[in-house]
Amino acid sequence: MNAPFLHSGCGCLDVHTHVIPAEFPRYLGRRANVPWPSMRAAQPCHRHVVISEQIYRTVPHHSWDTGARLADMDATDVGHQVLSPMPELLSYWMEGDDAAVLSRYLNETLAGMVASAPTRFSALGAAPLQDVDRAIAELAHAVGTLGLAGVEVGSNVMGVPIGDARFWPFFEAAQALDAAIFVHPLRPAGMERLLGPSALEQVVAFPGEIGLAAASLMTGGLLARFPNLRIALSHGGGSIQALVPRMQFAWEKQGALRDAIALAPVEAARALYYDDLLYSPQAIRALVELVGDDRVMIGTDYPFAIMDADPAARIASLGLPGDVTERLRWKNAATWLGRI
Numbered sequence: 001m002n003a004p005f006l007h008s009g010c011g012c013l014d015v016h017t018h019v020i021p022a023e024f025p026r027y028l029g030r031r032a033n034v035p036w037p038s039m040r041a042a043q044p045c046h047r048h049v050v051i052s053e054q055i056y057r058t059v060p061h062h063s064w065d066t067g068a069r070l071a072d073m074d075a076t077d078v079g080h081q082v083l084s085p086m087p088e089l090l091s092y093w094m095e096g097d098d099a100a101v102l103s104r105y106l107n108e109t110l111a112g113m114v115a116s117a118p119t120r121f122s123a124l125g126a127a128p129l130q131d132v133d134r135a136i137a138e139l140a141h142a143v144g145t146l147g148l149a150g151v152e153v154g155s156n157v158m159g160v161p162i163g164d165a166r167f168w169p170f171f172e173a174a175q176a177l178d179a180a181i182f183v184h185p186l187r188p189a190g191m192e193r194l195l196g197p198s199a200l201e202q203v204v205a206f207p208g209e210i211g212l213a214a215a216s217l218m219t220g221g222l223l224a225r226f227p228n229l230r231i232a233l234s235h236g237g238g239s240i241q242a243l244v245p246r247m248q249f250a251w252e253k254q255g256a257l258r259d260a261i262a263l264a265p266v267e268a269a270r271a272l273y274y275d276d277l278l279y280s281p282q283a284i285r286a287l288v289e290l291v292g293d294d295r296v297m298i299g300t301d302y303p304f305a306i307m308d309a310d311p312a313a314r315i316a317s318l319g320l321p322g323d324v325t326e327r328l329r330w331k332n333a334a335t336w337l338g339r340i
Contacts, residue, residue, distance in 0.1 A: 014073075015232060024036070033052070037051050037091075056088060059086075076312060089126065107125035110146075124180065125138070125142035125143075129170065132169055155183055163221075171226050174229060183210065183232065191205055210235050218269065223271050224268075233273070236275060241283075273295050284318060293328070296328055297333040
């Protein structure tokens, strides 16, 4: 499948952007006190995401307004965005049947946004991974029927790491469907150790959480079992740059680890993709050195407060050769999405 963003000179490809629907359907299930999301008006062009009668986050209209997105993209040399749900909306803490209804609504919303500008948007849907059978069914619908590029998954499902073998049937289905997978931190471990404002969850806890998720993919055997999966880690893989050298050293020195872990940690790390949301040219260069210049992609976290507001300038500041720059700007992402 070819589209204008696949050609050099047509802007960057941003793999990490989030969507919140303008509205949510009313909960029609049979349970009480379900943490079903709703929207409440805020000023001037914002809305509150309300969950369990509490404001979870106040979000701008760019979260659902494709026209506002396109204007921002044009202003920052972004030719194409990959849309995915705000991670909290994955709702792994609901019962599976309720989460399946919400996932279907999210996926249909995302498909509608893509249809409004198919050369500018792709999308990754949601699947209720607390119920693997339902998740497989929704994955098949999202990719096979709605035409989404794949799905976003959380770093853990109610505390179970995403690399756990109980999720392997889902990943087997994703491989068969040629679906891209995007792993995002969700309800990170260690929150009780943080001191300070709640916003530190994203700033301090996310890197460790996505690093733990990456380690689970490497050490749990998933990457060896499903070698054709295309999995990307958000937030630059977080602590992965510190973990991989330690893991590799231990794997080489300890026979028990070599026996238990099929792929060398360095090899496993280079089987994954990563966005570049590290905020520092030095950190991005180090990631490229660790995993290869064919594995790093632009990711901004648009439209949230910690987004990288000028991704093209960030890549240009690395001072890399032109062919490497083009890979980071769009080619690696297009490969991960299955577009080339």
